Amino acid sequence: EVQLVESGGGLVQPGGSLRLSCTVSGLTVSNNYLNWVRQAPGKGLEWVSIIYSDGTTYYADSVKGRFTISRDNSRNTVYLQMNSLRGEDTAVYYCAREYVTGPYGGGFDSWGQGTLVTVSS
């Protein structure tokens, strides 16, 4: 059974930093596409970042230059380092495995339960 468990959320002041973790079991992170998706309170889903199996990364414009996705293969964990946080970054952050069905990717078939990040003074 595939399980993704996020951790690391909490309350942080504007301009601060936080590192989220997504610990995965049932699959190997280095062989998969892993994404971060966020959801502001009462709002829709927003894609944030991806790390491909080859280690390539990509970001939404809203977080580019502030957030960094990475992984630790020995811990089977994906991270999201978030710097220069703003109020609009307040959201539940989900990690999700993308099951590849074509040349560009596929559906997000496994999700964690999410971790809440609140940016406020």
Add this chain to the structure above:
Amino acid sequence: DIQVTQSPSSLSASVGDRVTVSCQASQDINNYLNWYQQKPGQAPKLIIYDASNLEPGVPSRFSGSGSGTEFTFTINSLQPEDFATYYCQQYGDLPYSFGQGTKLEIK
């Protein structure tokens, strides 16, 4: 960037009804579109992938169709557990993008 416009934003229906949600992409994305269901306090759940493929374990009353820029998601014979918010999502190009969501409510 590819924009995904989903409609309607909300929908009121009764158990047993058939409902349809639409998604329009701002450029051709072939069939690189997925549909998710989200219930309050829960993570999204993949329902349809690649526009028309039913995720294993999902009831057959759910279906999807379309290609290019126009996509449709249908639920036949609504069940009480289907009342939730539904999102489309394109992966034809980065950055990925989601539709605004459709909240399906009980009439």
